[in-house]
Amino acid sequence: MSHENYPSVIQTLNDCITACNHCYDACLKEEHVNMMVECIRLDRECADICSFLAQAIGRGTPFISELAEVCVKICESCGDECKKHDHEHCQKCAEACLRCAEECRKIVA
Known part of the structure; x- marks a missing residue:
């Protein structure tokens, strides 16, 4: 099972990594960062x-x-x-994460 068999999964994983890293960084800069703790933790995970x-x-x-x-x-x-x-970076991250979950489900099935 190699990456040649899953090009769309690899791309989606990379898109999710990028979105999570951006969200993580942006959350740390939010005014009420204490409200973003769970978001930050899950972005890293x-x-x-x-x-x-x-x-x-x-x-x-x-x-x-x-x-x-x-x-x-x-x-x-x-x-x-x-x-x-409501932050734009969070909404974009949510989209990327849920799209990634859907792609990964194809592997599990």
Whole structure:
């Protein structure tokens, strides 16, 4: 199982990583950063699991389905949290996370 089999998944994972990292950084600059703590935490979790899954796919791991299942859960959690905030960066991150969760579901299925 290599990255050649999942080009759209790899791209979606990378898009999610970018969105989460941007949201993370922008949340740290918000006036009421204490209200963004869970969003910041989940941005980090999500970017990390997406990065790990992209690397694992590239290596051809035999655990792709299990890792993708965890990625779905974390992406959904991050997307749901980001949707709660009105900031544009949070809304864009939510979209990227939920799109990523959907792509990763294809691997799990």
